[in-house]
Amino acid sequence: MLYGIAAATTALLLATVLTALLRTAALRLGVVDRRRQHRKVPLSGGVAVVLATCLVAVVGDRTGVAPLGSGVGGLLVAGAVLAALGLFADVRRVKARALVAGTAVAAACVVPYAETGVAGGLLAVCWIALVTVGFRALDHADGLAGAVGVVTAFGAGACAAAEVMDGLAVLLSVLAAALTGFLMHNWPPARVGLGSCGSLFAGFVLASAAVETRAGYGLGSSAAVLFALTALIAAEVLLVALTRRGTGTGHLAHRLRRLGLTPQGVIVVLGAGAFCGVLVGVLVHLGWLAESGALWVAAGALIVVLALLRAKPSAQVRARLRVRNG
Template identity: 60%
Template sequence: MLYGIAATATALLLSVLLTEVLRVPALRLGILDRRRRLAVPLSGGTAVVLATGMVAGLGDRTGLAPLGTGIGRLLAAGVWLAVLGLAADVWRLRWWIPLTGTAVAAALVVPYAETGVVRGVLAVGWIVAVTTAFRGLDHADGLAGTVGTVTAFGVAACAAAELMDGIAVLAGVLAAALAGFLLHNWHPARAGLGSGGSLFAGFVVASAAVFVRAGQGMGAGAGVLFALTAVACADAVLVVLARRLSRWPLTRGRPDHLGHRLRRLGLAPRAVAVLLGGGALGGVLVGVAVHTGRMSGGAVVWVAAVAAVVVLALVRLPVTPVFRPRQRSTEASPQVTERLRVRNG
């Protein structure tokens, strides 16, 4: 208990410090998020990964908080995904490369002994979907950090209820690291998470949740997993449905996520983060209550119903066209052309 409190506090402070320290190298190397009006250095992702890995790894190595069987491999796979995500930020890798890397990492960490082969394969697909959805949440100031913090704490609570101390510490440390990063990412952001940080956070949260629910009922387990990640799932469904309806390629970026659409309705950036963070908290509370037996599995239906209403209400909302800088025309005017013709004879 005492180590858990000390670990989360340490991760929080480390994340705050590292995010600030790594801003200068990120600026000098040009590792920036250019989707916002002002480019933001992507130092937050590296800070979250380092803070989480250092604190959780130290606890496992010293024996104060052993991660347990398979959890060390989970953390290592998450760090590998973070490196792949950082490469995607720097070199603009094709969309299928991070997706394939996530699938391979998920296939290597799923506890097939508890899930079985069929459920294990389904778990791999779910981890890939949630990890990709978390990457999609990193499109606005404070959004991925807020939702990620709430979701990670929810997974930590479920793990603590099952006496899975290693997973509880890992998820709690991740939540604290994201909260520390959030201090720099709150609007107006001074640092961004990037693909490296968002892939790491989504993968660790999704994989840890699978470990917690492994070996339990498939229907109830799926409901709890959905409730814990309701906002990320709703955002992913909204994007896929909207792009299919408008015949927009799924792999081509567009400002059509939850945060974008709420901004179109007139909400301020901070209000969007608070609103979606509140939605994530509601889903997490239901998921934890169902997992611990304090609520029946039917409560998850209400979470799904609210998510469906939000998606259907926003799916037809017009989105802002993708901004493209106007290029200066290379065609000379007729007057200039005539002058050049006369000058050249």
């Protein structure tokens, strides 16, 4: 326990310092968020998160202070390779299908087929890819990916600890700490972004770790736990899919901003939503709550998505839009 706390503290401090140091380099190299027109936000935060997580985890494992155990090292390597692909996407334009394909290949390398079976393993690969890409979509708003990542990491870490997967629990606590250090610079208004490098890495590690903790359990119960742990990410993916079919534009954060919430308010609301889903997932995993609890989470997520699709902009937002459009 003490070793895990020491590792997490080190990761937090290291990520905080690295995020600040790499920001200037990213600005000079022009590695900035292309989606933002009004200000330059460097995408070096992801590199800091990846470096802090990998360095602390590897040093802890090599020194024996916080050993990762079998399988966790491979997960970390696959995540680092995926992070390199994400960094390339941050520097150069890469089609989304290439990122999805890379994520699927990485997932196929870490799924425990011996415990899931071939069919279950293929479903796990698809789920990991979906969650990873969905987590990347959260990075469109300041502070959102970091906040949701921290909450999800703690939930998945609790499940891993319950299964006595100490190495996996330590890795997740280190990732949560690194994301917290990054979040200090990413809180609205963000001075640095996570980028594809960090979002793909974090999303992949979170999804793969969750699959690892549920390996050997029944498919139905595992689906309930995994969905609850990532319900907010699933809602984001669903909303984006529906808006691309012509029912509007925007992500969860965009829709809440249209209702008049501040950027900080959006993080609080969506962070609370993520926490509720994660809490249900952990309780179902521990056997303290029936699997049907995940159905309530799914129903709540669906209601929120449909409500946001039908919601009209607030009077203040409409006034700002009229002023902006002349």
